[in-house]
Amino acid sequence: MLKRLTDAVRDGDRVLAVVRGSAVNQDGRSNGVTAPNTAAQCDVIADALRSGDVAPESVNYVEAHGTGTVLGDPIEFEALASTYGRGQGSCALGAVKTNIGHLEAAAGIAGFIKAALAVQHATIPPNLHFSQWNPGIDAAPTRFFVPTENTAWPATEGGGGPRRAAVSSFGLGGTNAHVIIEQGPELTPASDAGSHPDTHPDAQVSTLVVTGKTAQRVAATAAVLAEWMDGRAPRSPWRMWPIR
Structure with a gap:
């Protein structure tokens, strides 16, 4: 960014x-x-x-x-x-x-x-x-x-x-x-880090990119990924579809 x-x-x-x-x-x-x-x-x-x-x-x-x-x-x-x-x-x-x-x-x-x-x-x-x-x-x-x-x-x-x-x-x-x-400067955590999740020392924010040929495919892939992250999917979403 x-x-x-x-x-x-x-x-x-x-x-x-x-x-x-x-x-x-x-x-x-x-x-x-x-x-x-x-x-x-x-x-x-x-x-x-x-x-x-x-x-x-x-x-x-x-x-x-x-x-x-x-x-x-x-x-x-x-x-x-x-x-x-x-x-x-x-x-x-x-x-x-x-x-x-x-x-x-x-x-x-x-x-x-x-x-x-x-x-x-x-x-x-x-x-x-x-x-x-x-x-x-x-x-x-x-x-x-x-x-x-x-x-x-x-x-x-x-x-x-x-x-x-x-x-x-x-x-x-x-x-x-x-x-x-x-x-870059060495920054110290903000004093109100608790009100900003992205600056909290325990926060681990990652970006996962979801792509697809259509909007429907993107939505379906994102939904399966969300289920997997919540522990509700039986296997990794990346094993559900062949990579072409």
Whole structure:
């Protein structure tokens, strides 16, 4: 759920991460659909940092678009290196595509979710199948590294600041998006938690998604699920119908 931070704090919600800044722009004219624009990527990163009033050296993880292409990856790396590659300390570079592939229209949200969970748990998941950098990339002068195993969150330059990550996603039509994610605040339960079931320490609220081809099928599935949750159904509803 995306919610204003002030509202989340007021409601005593568990905040997984905070969207600190974001920006979107367009490549404009380029050498082709598969040829990204380095200048446009640099601009969208700078705009996102500016919108969140964030120093690039305070970001210690970048979730890259990272499609693994010979041309696109070096161009993206060049843009990232010009902003996040400088400064002290280390900055992890990863791409969820190594784990689940390219989800096309959903690729950006997959990277966003990964980065938010990494910030929340202070752990950066490994990149799969990484053995060496793209020949067109020289990472030596930068502070970037690619984690190949679960990695504790790198120390922030200066220390004491919140954990921050950045997420890039680029569309086939030339749209560039960049988001800065920050560690959420540590919230204490509201004093009147008893009047708000969702903030009570004993409350366990989950969301179950029910789908069907028709409204009648959705209603029937929901009814069977409700009976099963109440203990009135003899078996799990997921065993009643074959999955097609």
